[in-house]
Amino acid sequence: MSDMEIVAVSALRDNYIWSVTEGTRCVVVDPGEAAPVLHFLQSRALHLYAILLTHRHADHQGGVADLLAHQKVPVFGPTSSAMPLVTHRVADDTSIRLEGFEHPVQVLAVPGHTEEHLAYLWADHLFCGDTLFGAGCGRLLGGTAEQLFASLQRLAALPADTQVCCAHEYTLSNLAFAQVVEPANTALAARLEKSRQLRNSGLPTVPSSLGEELATNPFLRCSFQAVREAAQASSGLLLETPQAVFAALRTWKDHF
Numbered sequence: 735m736s737d738m739e740i741v742a743v744s745a746l747r748d749n750y751i752w753s754v755t756e757g758t759r760c761v762v763v764d765p766g767e768a769a770p771v772l773h774f775l776q777s778r779a780l781h782l783y784a785i786l787l788t789h790r791h792a793d794h795q796g797g798v799a800d801l802l803a804h805q806k807v808p809v810f811g812p813t814s815s816a817m818p819l820v821t822h823r824v825a826d827d828t829s830i831r832l833e834g835f836e837h838p839v840q841v842l843a844v845p846g847h848t849e850e851h852l853a854y855l856w857a858d859h860l861f862c863g864d865t866l867f868g869a870g871c872g873r874l875l876g877g878t879a880e881q882l883f884a885s886l887q888r889l890a891a892l893p894a895d896t897q898v899c900c901a902h903e904y905t906l907s908n909l910a911f912a913q914v915v916e917p918a919n920t921a922l923a924a925r926l927e928k929s930r931q932l933r934n935s936g937l938p939t940v941p942s943s944l945g946e947e948l949a950t951n952p953f954l955r956c957s958f959q960a961v962r963e964a965a966q967a968s969s970g971l972l973l974e975t976p977q978a979v980f981a982a983l984r985t986w987k988d989h990f
């Protein structure tokens with residue numbers, strides 16, 4: 735058993751900056767702003783040891799410069815001209831070993847939300863940025879529906895107890911959409927109830943387990959008849975492949 739401790743630090747409007755701590759060393763994922771990270775480190779007497787970035791958007795890397803001004807640490811991230819502060823460019827299948835951390839970090843290329851998007855699998859925690867959300871997925875802001883579908887399929891094949899550490903608190907609004915897609919899915923109703931209670935207590939709805947996503951996230955359920963029929967009814971198209979269902983769902987959600 736590792737002593738890895740994972741905490742979701744709230745930032746900006748609805749972002750989570752994930753912190754991974756072992757001993758007094760702390761790695762943060764997607765620091766969109768520095769202040770909440772600095773406060774977190776100080777309140778727990780931790781040292782920033784490295785930064786992991788999933789993609790280019792400002793709400794994921796906006797705090798990096800200020801953090802580096804406090805302490806020079808390696809910044810791991812994709813190859814992108816829009817991410818000049820990355821010091822260690824990593825790509826699909828790279829394994830990152832960080833001293834003092836028992837488990838290596840496995841890099842997965844998950845293009846779709848953006849072209850360069852990476853996810854990090856660290857022991858049983860998946861830091862997936864804006865690719866997979868609680869009951870939803872990222873919008874297409876640079877990549878294609880085909881890419882995002884393939885990326886989500888890849889994440890869906892990870893072990894069911896994988897903890898999905900996404901970068902936004904979108905679960906409740908995603909569940910509202912999921913219920914319209916699959917009104918008869920009883921797992922959805924249960925998840926909505928649980929998520930409402932968490933939010934009413936001021937707690938995050940994340941991480942979820944991948945198993946929970948497989949049971950309730952319509953974007954991972956494009957092969958199910960009910961999801962296909964709902965997407966066909968909404969789009970007015972005959973959707974013959976799970977990929978076509980996915981693309982129709984994504985468009986539908988964009989206007990939901």
Ligand SMILES: [Zn+2]
Binds near residue numbers: 789791847864
């Ligand atoms: Zn994004």
